[in-house]
Amino acid sequence: MKKIILLIILLSTQNITFANTQEGEQDHEHEHATPFTPEEEERYFEDMGRGFKRKSFPRTNWNECSDRRVTGNYLSYRCTRQRNISQILFTFMKKNFETCVDKAAKSNNWRMKDFHIIHKGIFGDARHSPRSLHSPGRAIDIAEIIVSTYGGNKKMNFRKYGNGEFFTAFRKCWGRAIISQNNCPAYRGQVQLTGSIGKEDRNHQKHLHVSVPYCVKGKHAGNYFWR
Numbered sequence: 001m002k003k004i005i006l007l008i009i010l011l012s013t014q015n016i017t018f019a020n021t022q023e024g025e026q027d028h029e030h031e032h033a034t035p036f037t038p039e040e041e042e043r044y045f046e047d048m049g050r051g052f053k054r055k056s057f058p059r060t061n062w063n064e065c066s067d068r069r070v071t072g073n074y075l076s077y078r079c080t081r082q083r084n085i086s087q088i089l090f091t092f093m094k095k096n097f098e099t100c101v102d103k104a105a106k107s108n109n110w111r112m113k114d115f116h117i118i119h120k121g122i123f124g125d126a127r128h129s130p131r132s133l134h135s136p137g138r139a140i141d142i143a144e145i146i147v148s149t150y151g152g153n154k155k156m157n158f159r160k161y162g163n164g165e166f167f168t169a170f171r172k173c174w175g176r177a178i179i180s181q182n183n184c185p186a187y188r189g190q191v192q193l194t195g196s197i198g199k200e201d202r203n204h205q206k207h208l209h210v211s212v213p214y215c216v217k218g219k220h221a222g223n224y225f226w227r
């Protein structure tokens with residue numbers, strides 16, 4: 001009897017180890033998904049041509065310079081009127097960014113007038129990292145959020161303030177927006193980790209990865225499709 005119990009314990013431990021290894025590998029894959037630079041992005045979409053308008057990969061243009069809801073620019077570049085972005089991420093940003101930046105501002109007792117995002121890319125190369133949410137343009141890497149308040153402009157650099165109240169409040173708000181869609185599960189049971197990757201990951205010290213996982217208006221897939 002003792003032997004059987006021991007065997008069961010041994011088997012269940014192995015299962016746990018296996019599950020952890022898989023998760024580790026999936027995380028690993030996220031870490032190596034680097035979005036295009038503006039030049040790479042341009043070349044990629046030129047190569048793709050019209051084929052990219054496929055229904056399974058709906059894409060649109062973000063006018064970073066003068067969109068009514070969200071403005072931004074790629075770090076160290078001027079804003080463009082034609083940033084490639086997935087339809088779903090764009091819709092989600094327009095719907096939730098303002099609310100979430102406002103919540104973040106309130107966590108610092110600021111009254112927000114407007115905001116602007118400095119990012120490090122959206123689309124990534126599907127040939128190199130097909131499992132990353134950058135491949136279908138469903139993720140954006142945010143380096144800084146500039147909040148214009150009644151007390152002047154506040155530059156919230158993620159590298160500097162990533163662990164602070166501001167980004168924590170932003171991530172919780174974004175996570176709640178994701179969970180409210182299609183019964184999306186909270187990543188590891190935590191709202192803050194849902195739809196974003198930040199300082200808790202060693203490869204996300206300089207930017208906040210913000211995504212719309214596949215569970216939103218789609219299928220509930222494996223862990224690596226969650227962020």
Ligand SMILES: [Zn+2]
Pocket residue numbers: 033134139140141208209210
């Ligand atoms: Zn990312």
